[in-house]
Amino acid sequence: MAKPRIATASLAGCFGCHMSVLDIDERILDLIELVEFDKSPINDFKKFTGRCAIGLIEGGCCNAENVHVLQEFRANCDILISLGECAICGGIPAMRNTIPLRECLEEAYLHGPTVHNPRGRIPDDPEIPRLLNRVYPCHEVVKVDYYIQGCPPPADAIWAALTALLSNKPMELPYELLKYD
Amino acid sequence: MAVTQTVEQPASRRIVIEPVTRVEGHGKVTILLDEQDRVKQARLHIVEFRGFERYIRGRPYWEAPVLVQRLCGICPVSHHLAAAKAMDQIVGVDTLPPTAEKMRRLMHYGQMLQSHALHFFHLVSPDLLFGFDADPAVRNIIGVARKFPDLAVQGVMLRKYGQEIIKATAGKKIHGTGAIPGGINKNLSVEERDGFLKDLDQIFTWARDALKIARDYSMDHLKELADFGSFDSNHLSLIRADGAMDLYHGGLRAIDAKGKRIFDHVDYRHYLNYIAEEVKPWSYMKFPFIKALGPEKGWYRVGPLARLNTADFIDTPEAEAARQEFMTLTKGKPNNITMAYHWARMIELLHSVEKIRDLLHDPDLQGTDLVARGERRPVGIGLIEAPRGTLFHHYEVDDNDQIVRCNLIVSTTNNNMPMNRAVEKVARDFLEKVEITEGLLNRIEVAIRAYDPCLSCATHAMGRMPLEVEIVGADGRLRARGGKGVEIR
């Protein structure tokens, strides 16, 4: 039987959740026996190469491209998991939601104390994608099946969830693994 | 759908782009060719924006060290400590109790170890082991784990040791809370210390091995690597008062490509007099430069290569011996070889393990004087040598204890212009007037990867980043697109 496939993506996240996946340490060698990795920042696959059993999403959506990637993950994965605070509720990037985007851009590119910008132009080249009006958690964009909380979720929680899903067993997340920080 | 609504950006001259063509473009390279198929323009675009400097305003200052690290989960400790160093000044503390400073240093060397191991083993080793032209399906850490399981274990375990040190000093492996304004919130217990000492010999063996792999690879391939994405540049880092490499603290030193000092032992609280950042319309990442030299000539490199070039010596014996060997290659002059970053990085990895050993044997780590107090000040500026280079944090706080201004120059931003130069050099050397293959396009990533760009910090994406490469011919037609998987047209 072909191994189940896992895909991962980092949207508007800090990569800490991906690092926490790597914090399963030696068990990563067990994991690659259990699954195939599909599209993920840790390898060179740009496109989905097959239907995936599980998609892990880190980060919410802050630009049009994030939305596109998330929709693509929903279409290609049987189970979609929001991994960590940013995916679940927007996290730190969503702090910009209370402030007009223009002010954020002006602070970074016009008013900062080290800024050298004689022409007063904020980056606007067609090569860089458009920002969303605010940062959205994943479940406001697509249906999400599971949520693993924490910033980032502990490696043991990720391991417990993945192994339960892969072996079709009920997920057991004891109290010690439920972290909200 | 309301969710996909984008907003018009100020001063917008934007044409609408279908998102469907823009999958995973955290970092993106565009190369324009002229009628003769020569490179007209090559650019690395950074396509993410956060706005941290603005939305941190109004938050209480003590939140900064735990908040700001969420910019980057790959080197959170660097942001945590740079912000904490700035907050030390806000609470009026210039000298920390020895236990606090040493706990922070231990945390930092743990971070250096885990980050350098991650970059070298998980992200770069596939290029070195399988070759730049290897099948992208095996050219990744899983390919390494299948073919060279011992090496993969070595990488995983080195990183794990670093992460465990971070946990013991910061409370958590990722996004800890250890450093607080004026000090630290825990010491190292005897049990924790003994646990680390037990594994130390094994860690030393692996660290020496890693250095040997990087060194041998560089020496064996010197002919092809020497010119690969290389160019002359200035170099910048913190330096200890006696000229030793110091990853945690020091004054700023900048040298030119030949080794001449541009400035030296500058108190970094005056960084505004020395460094500025140019804004270019095609990247969200700014372009820092040394003010006295201007944006054209003043850009510089940071990170392991720059630190090896600026330091007079390293204060741990094994790393110092390695440094001397490294420097003989260029007869003591600065090394401007882009691919030498890997070797320099592994010298620092060994240095970090030596520092961890020295600290573990220091009884101050079991001290109980953890926090100093002083008189509140309005401005705090904290710098640190993060794994990827000099990191600048600058905060201003009002009488309400609220942050009113924040300015960050992250390590990878400092290397923005050098990465662009590397891309341009590789493009000119390999992509002009030829049939473009995946392997050739991967060379662009190889050159960028040498800088270990943590686009997470400036934006978010990791070393083997979701990079897209596009080559456009003089007729405006897309010739090839590559990066993660390639499409040649």
Ligand code: SF4
């Ligand atoms: S949840 Fe925390 S660790 Fe995960 S991406 Fe967001 S900030 Fe980073």
